[in-house]
Amino acid sequence: MRHRKQRNDTGPAAASQRQLRVGELIRHAVSDMLTRGEVHDPVLEGHLVTVPEVRMTADLRLATIYVMPLGGKDENEVIEALNRNKRFLRGEIAHRVNLKFAPEIRFRTDERFDEAERIEKLLRTPAVRRDLKGDE
Numbered sequence: 657m658r659h660r661k662q663r664n665d666t667g668p669a670a671a672s673q674r675q676l677r678v679g680e681l682i683r684h685a686v687s688d689m690l691t692r693g694e695v696h697d698p699v700l701e702g703h704l705v706t707v708p709e710v711r712m713t714a715d716l717r718l719a720t721i722y723v724m725p726l727g728g729k730d731e732n733e734v735i736e737a738l739n740r741n742k743r744f745l746r747g748e749i750a751h752r753v754n755l756k757f758a759p760e761i762r763f764r765t766d767e768r769f770d771e772a773e774r775i776e777k778l779l780r781t782p783a784v785r786r787d788l789k790g791d792e
Contacts (some may be wrong), residue, residue: 664779678719682761685753706766716755718761720763721763723765
C-alpha cells in the first residue's frame with residue numbers, strides 16, 4: 657500500500673528545514689566575520705553591518721545574504737565592498753560551515769525596514785483611521 661507524503665508547507669516558496677538551518681549557519685558565520693573585523697576593507701571597517709537573513713536555494717548551491725548597514729547609510733558602498741570580498745567570504749564560509757559544496761554567495765540590501773515604515777505610514781493615514789473607527 658502506498659502512502660502519500662503529506663506536505664506541510666505554505667507553497668512552492670516555503671523553505672525546507674535544511675535550507676533554514678544552513679542559511680542560519682551561514683548568517684552566523686558572516687555576522688561573526690563582520691563583527692570581528694576579519695574582512696579587511698575600509699568601507700566595511702567604517703560601518704556596522706547587520707545580517708538579518710540568509711536564504712538558500714533548494715540545492716544549497718546559492719546563498720542570498722541580506723545585509724543592512726546600521727542606520728541604513730551607504731547601502732550601495734557596503735554591498736560593493738562585500739562583493740569585492742566575496743571570494744574571501746565564500747572561502748571562510750566553506751571552512752566554518754560543514755557542507756559538501758561551498759555555496760555561491762550574493763548580497764542584497766534588506767528592505768524589510770523600508771517596507772515596515774511604508775505600512776506604518778499607510779496605517780496612520782486619515783482614510784485608514786476613519787475605517788478603523790467605523791469598525792468600533
